[in-house]
Amino acid sequence: MDNVLTRKLEHFAPLPAADRQLLDEIVLPVRDVPARTDLIREGQSSDNVRLIIQGLAYRYKNLANGRRQVVAYLLPGDFCDLHVHILKAMDHSIATVSACKVVDISRHRIAEMIGRPALARALWWATLVDEGTMREWLLNVGQRPALERIAHLFCEFYVKLRAAGMVTGTSFALPLIQEDIADTTGLSMVHVNRCLQQLREAGLLKVRHRLVEINDTDGLMHFCGFNPNYLHLDNLEPVA
Amino acid sequence: MDNVLTRKLEHFAPLPAADRQLLDEIVLPVRDVPARTDLIREGQSSDNVRLIIQGLAYRYKNLANGRRQVVAYLLPGDFCDLHVHILKAMDHSIATVSACKVVDISRHRIAEMIGRPALARALWWATLVDEGTMREWLLNVGQRPALERIAHLFCEFYVKLRAAGMVTGTSFALPLIQEDIADTTGLSMVHVNRCLQQLREAGLLKVRHRLVEINDTDGLMHFCGFNPNYLHLDNLEPVA
DNA sequence: TTCGACCATCAACCTATGTTAGTCCCCGAC
DNA sequence: GTCGGGGACTAACATAGGTTGATGGTCGAA
Structure with missing residues (x-):
């Protein structure tokens, strides 16, 4: 299996063949983004959802004085902004670390995914893992x-x-x-x-x-x- | 309006009357929890979902040496553990600060909510706000x-x-x-x-x-x- | 009314981590 | 092969914030 999205989502539970096929379609075409490049910036909004296929990226926030906090890393199979069509504007920025391969997924495709129960649950699981990770990071930065x-x-x-x-x-x-x-x-x-x-x-x-x-x-x-x-x-x- | 859940979810968008009625049913019966009491502990799982109706509670994680990090506060209208049936065990604990009024909502009721598009979107919005808040906290603790x-x-x-x-x-x-x-x-x-x-x-x-x-x-x-x-x-x- | 618990406050001292200002190394471009 | 730049590493010094331990309010319970 070489679909990074499938691989990631199946960490929650196996997916029906039809869902796997949808994911295979979604994962193309791939676009190259150089290292150290912003994918989206705080305050922006966007119609597409980006998915990392290859490389490393991170979410970050800046303070007025220039200080920066990385709030998450994005690995292959991670969505950048699954929520753009719920929220009006990004409350943080995303940039690549290494050169990345990225796909842009239409809003309609996302709706299609969420319409499939197994995929919806898997995406929800992924969201919950991200939340759990942020809680652990808070503990890490605050107490260790x-x-x-x-x-x-x-x-x-x-x-x-x-x-x-x-x-x-x-x-x-x-x-x-x-x-x-x-x-x-x-x-x-x-x-x-x-x-x-x-x-x-x-x-x-x-x-x-x-x-x-x-x-x-x-x-x-x-x-x-x-x-x-x-x-x-x-x-x-x-x-x- | 005195339904704290409705009030909260309508910060995203107005809800259909039928949805508001469902929320009115969900919000009962209320149970009293004394101040400074754990509602659920790390590692536990549970069949019900708890919703805070009145009072203040918080999510926290502990280190082995006893140090504690609060990772979120829960106000009236906030769910404690909407995700218990997706994840197998809590990765953090929840406790009350003041005496609270809490409702226990069955898994079936949650499914019913999620089946309604306007409610599903509003719940998703609430999740995204929580994530945004954690990112801001990370920035706060890490950089300010x-x-x-x-x-x-x-x-x-x-x-x-x-x-x-x-x-x-x-x-x-x-x-x-x-x-x-x-x-x-x-x-x-x-x-x-x-x-x-x-x-x-x-x-x-x-x-x-x-x-x-x-x-x-x-x-x-x-x-x-x-x-x-x-x-x-x-x-x-x-x-x- | 008094007692005890819990919480706020204070002072003295300590140290983990930050800051500044470098040097050096490696690698890629030309 | 040399040049330039980014990144690793160092040293000396500075300080924000931690720790300990004591004092003193305030409030609810009896």
Whole structure:
């Protein structure tokens, strides 16, 4: 199976063949977006819904003084703005990290999806997972010390990318720079750098050249109290 | 109109009379829950969906070391766990702040609501508003300094309670203690205390005896860069 | 009316993290 | 092959906010 949307939605429950076929039609044609490019900006509205097919993107909000908070990452199979036709304007922006492949899906197609019970439930599940993730991030940023906060972020990437089949062995590609990690965790870039070195010295994880290698999965998860329940990936094979 | 659910959902769009009638049936019978009581705990699941009719409650998550993060407040008209039958277990807990009146709604009733297009859209809108709020909180906790962070929280309460008709003039009841504010903003109780005094000295806002008085609405909102767009209350009368 | 609990407040001190201002390394463009 | 730029990394210093522990209101219950 190479339809990333199907793959993602079937983490909730298997889909009828007819639904899978609809998803196969929806997933084309693909458009290329360069790295570090805004897909949609706060205040904008739009008729289409965008879906990430390949690459990494993120949602973010800015403060007037220029400070930035990343509020979510978007992986292949994630929708950018499923809600544009309910809400009048975006309350945040979305940008690519790496070069991405994106499809634009018409409003009518979305309605078609939502008309199918199995798909509607799967999309609802995806929404709930996103909410659960934001709650966990709030806990992370609000209560965990810097080292654990960063470790937790890497645990989450590990589990989500693994579910998407994007982890080979014990390492995965992650096109983030340290400043992205800083803006995700509410820390300064300098402190992120210090922490990454400490995590490396502790033998928990290595980050070099946009490649993350997790030496000690259990150790890392235990260190930051990572509990994947909030991702609701009940169909997930246990961690190796 | 005294149906808090109708009132809330009609912030999105007016509802057909038949839908309003369904909501009137749903909103009974009411059950009393004392203050500072868990409504549902992380890991639990449940067949019913709870709806807050009166009082204040909050969603929260705990760390193993006992630290607590409040991730959302629930006002009259808010559902506690609309998703229990999609997800297998709660990924967070919910507790009351003040004594609350709550209704338990059966799964079948929820399905009935979702079957009505106008209600389904209104519920979807409510979900999206909750998501938008969490993104704003992430920005708040991750990027704003303590004073602005607390000011922002009070701005949000002001606007939401005002939309719910729970603000009289320039002040409103808010049963939170300083420790709640601390656990909401990711600050220590002591620092919250310091900040509240500074906000008072600055003539922006006074908090005493669970009563908040906002002296200078515009000043307060400007001070913390509050922009209510994320609440998507397009039908809201402008701030007095 | 008194008592006890709970909550607000205060002071002294501490430290995790931020800031500034660099250097260095690597890679891709020409 | 060299140049330029982005990103990683360092060091020295600054501070916002945390911690601890004590004091003092206020209010409801008996």
